Amino acid sequence: MLDLKNISEHAKNVSHFKQSKHQPLIQGQVTKEAAIQTHAALHIHLTPEKEKKIRDMYDRLDTDNDGVIDIRDLTQALALETPHIPTKLAPKLMARMKTGESDSVTIGDFTNYVLEHEARLAEVFSEIDRNRDGLVDVVEIKSYCDTLGVKLDDQNALKIVKQMDQTGSASVNLLEFQDFMLLYPSSDLREMVDFWRHNLIIDIGEDGQVPEDFTPQELKSGVWWRHLVAGGVAGAVSRTCTAPFDRIKVYLQVNSTKQNKMGVLQCVHLLHAEGGIRSFWRGNGINVVKIAPESAIKFMSYDQIKRLMQQHKGGEELTTIERLLAGSSAGAISQTAIYPMEVMKTRLALRRTGQLDKGMFHFAHKMYTKEGIKCFYKGYVPNLLGIIPYAGIDLTVYETLKSMYTQYYTDVQEPGVLALLACGTCSSTCGQLASYPLALVRTRLQARAISPNSNQPDTMVGQFQHILKNEGFTGLYRGITPNFMKVIPAVSISYVVYEKTRKHLGASMS
Secondary structure, eight states: OOOHHHHHHHHHHHHHHTTSSOHHHHTTOOOHHHHHHHHHHTTOOOOHHHHHHHHHHHHHHOTTOSSSBOHHHHHHHHHHHOTTSOGGGHHHHHHHHOOTTOSSBOHHHHHHHHHHHHHHHHHHHHHHOTTOSSEEOHHHHHHHHHHTTOOOOHHHHHHHHHHHOSSSSSSEEHHHHHHHHTTSSOOOHHHHHHHHHHTTOOOOSTTOSSOOOOOHHHHHHTHHHHHHHHHHHHHHHHHHHTHHHHHHHHHHHHHOOSSSOOOHHHHHHHHHHHHOGGGGGTTHHHHHHTHHHHHHHHHHHHHHHHHHHHHHTTSOOOOHHHHHHHHHHHHHHHHHHHHHHHHHHHHHHHOOTTTTTTOHHHHHHHHHHHHOGGGGGTTHHHHHHHHHHHHHHHHHHHHHHHHHHHHHSTTOSSOOHHHHHHHHHHHHHHHHHHHHHHHHHHHHHHHGGGSTTTTSOSSHHHHHHHHHHHHOGGGGGTTHHHHHHHHHHHHHHHHHHHHHHHHHTTOOOO
């Protein structure tokens, strides 16, 4: 590897050469030998060891072994070689590597890219390494991010160091830094720091209680609203695709008891006989409509709560627990605002065909006339209490599983998409197990006025006592089977649609 003193000069030489008379290299039409001769002419000492390392890396990226790297090779290689770098950055990386109008990268192009990018990364490393000891530690990462307006706490700074650290030394040397960032298609300091920050947290699924965390620059640029739109579209598609599971769950929660046991298949036959295929989507319309206001209120509340907490801490970045608290508070505020829609969704899901001929607003007016304003907040307390265990356990299990994965697979710095989906599914399942009894009580309170079991208690504590006395502990988990059946498709659909929509809106993360 080239030393720090000379490497900056190499970057200047390569940059100067790209505008010089040696045009064949720039056009990517050179052989391996010609590339080596060109670098020698540039006074870059490409040692046999360095040449072999570049060649081996090039061969690994050339996944179809046809002698050149195209966009398909690069996309597959990013997923396999560097899962911490999103595959959606493959086109940008391709544009950085190739020259001219070519649609592939030759060994000459790749050698140029590696040497130039390593040189620039060495300059960045030198800027971060304030004490000039050849190592970057947590304090230096935290300090450097702070100078760029991205405040990190010690925990998140340590996560960044651990992602790059290959020896367990709690610090990063130049080689480790270059290896980690070599295929990241930018050496812009701000973009790199944003990339590190976004790599800390991946929000999967429609039930995530901690909203996306945006920098002031992203808020000013308008990127934030693209992410919210992408999340809204993902939630709408995911909920619509899994609506039958949701309606079966609600029906079992309200109508299935120890004396009147119903299974999933029995419920499916009953609902189909009552209203055909369309009956499985009853109540989904309002479930989709409430996504936009819920997301917007949660985002705005989270942003304001986070600002107040940071002001109280003197501007320091929030810890994971503090973010969880801010996210749960924002979730509580958004739930309070849209909760009447939740009650209507439950009651619509329990209505029979033909009972809503005059529309949704007439249905709401009828509820108000018959039961008063209080009916729109039936089950509000258990719903609010359910946010805390779900959010806490979901986030904790997700981070723990990610950590266990990287510890077991020591050669992997960041789990791939499938591993993240598995972590998200498991964490969501654990969160639901903890909060499901509260969700069951909430649904029964919401539906009490139209339930065949309307003689049941009208309070949360009363419902818990009634269920435990008459149905036992298992009664607290009525309808959980379709809920589990919904987790994997819901998380997968939400993740895929979110990524695709965000990409089309031009909101790809740095």
